[in-house]
Amino acid sequence: MSRGRARISFDHVSVSFPTAKGxxxxxxxxxxxxxDREFVSVIGPSGCGKTTTMNIVAGFLKPTSGRVTLDGAVIxxxxxxxxxxxxxxxxxxxxxxxxxxxxxxxxxxxxxPAQERDEIVERYMSLMGLSDFAExxxxxxxxxxxxxxxxxxxxAVRPQFLLMDEPFGALDxxxxxxxxxxxxxxxxxxxxxxxxxTHSVEEAVxxxxxxxxxxxxxxxxxxxxxxxxxxxxxxxLHETKEFGELRARVRALVMREYQQQATLDKA
Numbered sequence: 001m002s003r004g005r006a007r008i009s010f011d012h013v014s015v016s017f018p019t020a021k022g023x024x025x026x027x028x029x030x031x032x033x034x035x036d037r038e039f040v041s042v043i044g045p046s047g048c049g050k051t052t053t054m055n056i057v058a059g060f061l062k063p064t065s066g067r068v069t070l071d072g073a074v075i076x077x078x079x080x081x082x083x084x085x086x087x088x089x090x091x092x093x094x095x096x097x098x099x100x101x102x103x104x105x106x107x108x109x110x111x112x113p114a115q116e117r118d119e120i121v122e123r124y125m126s127l128m129g130l131s132d133f134a135e136x137x138x139x140x141x142x143x144x145x146x147x148x149x150x151x152x153x154x155x156a157v158r159p160q161f162l163l164m165d166e167p168f169g170a171l172d173x174x175x176x177x178x179x180x181x182x183x184x185x186x187x188x189x190x191x192x193x194x195x196x197x198t199h200s201v202e203e204a205v206x207x208x209x210x211x212x213x214x215x216x217x218x219x220x221x222x223x224x225x226x227x228x229x230x231x232x233x234x235x236x237l238h239e240t241k242e243f244g245e246l247r248a249r250v251r252a253l254v255m256r257e258y259q260q261q262a263t264l265d266k267a
Contacts, residue, residue, distance in 0.1 A: 003035040003209075004036030004037055004038070005035060005036050006034070006036075007034055007035060007070065007071060008068065008069070008070055008161070008195065009033045009069045009072075010053070011031055011066050011069065012029050012031050012065070012066040013027060013030045013031070013053070013065070013068060014027055014028050014029055014063060014218075015049065015052050015053075015061070016064045026049040026052050026218055027053060027063070027219050028218040028219065029220060030053060030066075030221055031221070034195055037193055038193055038194070038209045038210065039194040039208050040208060040209065040212060041207060041210075041211050041212070042054070042195065042197050042198070042211075042212045042214060043199065043200075043201065043204050043211060043212070043214065043254055044213060044214030044216075045214075045216050045217075045254070045257050046199065046261070047217060047261065047265075048214050048219040048257070048261060049217055050197045051165055051197055054163050054165055056068045056075065057161075058082055058163050059075050059077040059078035070082075070161075080110055080157060082159055083161065084154070084163045084165070085150055085162065085165070085167045086165050086167070090150045090153070090154075091150050091153065092138070093137065096134070096135050096136060097130050097133050097134050097135070097136050097149055098134040098135065100149055101156050104153060104157040105121070110157040120156050125152065127152070127155075127186060127189075128148040128149070130148060130149060143170060143171055144179060147167060147168065147170075147171065148182070150167070151179075151182075151186070155186065155190065160193060161192065161194070161195070162192050162194045163194075164194065164196045164197065165197045166197055166199065168203070169198075169200075180207060183207065184207065184231070184233060185232075188231065196208070201251045201254060202238070202247060205250060206237065210224055210225065210227060212224050213250065213253045213254060214257070216261035217261060217264060222253055222257060223253060227246065228242070228246075229243070
């Protein structure tokens with residue numbers, strides 16, 4: 001598969017944290033690229049260090065050794081070019097839907113004129129099916145609607161990169177599937193570069209161009225797998241033989257690492 005230029009590059013990245021028992025290595029010698037408009041999922045055992053690698057890209061953390069670059073420049077901190085979406089919805093309970101989406105557009109880094117701001121807010125409320133709830137408070141929304149609101153707020157500031165840490169993990173199966181399809185629709189229209197942290201093999205195979213399978217802690221790259229299915233994708237893909245075979249292959253790799261992580265946790 002032909003890929004665009006590398007946008008995010010991990011170059012021999014390692015991360016260690018001090019503990020009462022001494023230094024704990026969480027990430028060890030990770031090297032790979034995420035290319036322009038590529039959707040890369042990172043999957044591996046709980047607590048192995050997946051989110052740590054994303055936090056470096058977000059600018060929340062610096063590696064102990066090695067470096068992570070964005071368009072060739074070392075990442076030194078957060079930036080408006082990177083939108084981060086967490087599992088915990090990330091919406092302000094004291095702002096209604098409209099004002100939540102508009103919030104980032106009022107900040108200095110992303111400020112736009114009032115008319116343009118209103119147009120952007122209307123666009124993303126419509127895209128996310130939230131127009132009828134513009135004046136509603138987050139507490140009045142379902143879990144799926146709150147996550148749609150979090151996505152709309154992240155999209156509204158037009159980041160080039162979406163960094164997503166288990167964004168659908170708290171949702172029921174049906175809502176999660178609907179959110180995955182909505183995400184693919186938005187990405188087709190908007191064209192973003194995505195790094196997704198997930199525990200779901202099904203989700204990784206369905207959404208991604210490539211899957212980075214991480215080992216037990218300290219996390220290293222076990223394997224990088226190309227996903228051969230073209231976009232746009234639909235629910236029928238889940239029922240194909242090819243999807244099932246790739247899902248089984250990825251699941252076998254991940255379960256092997258879960259077993260290794262469980263052994264380490266007992267030690």
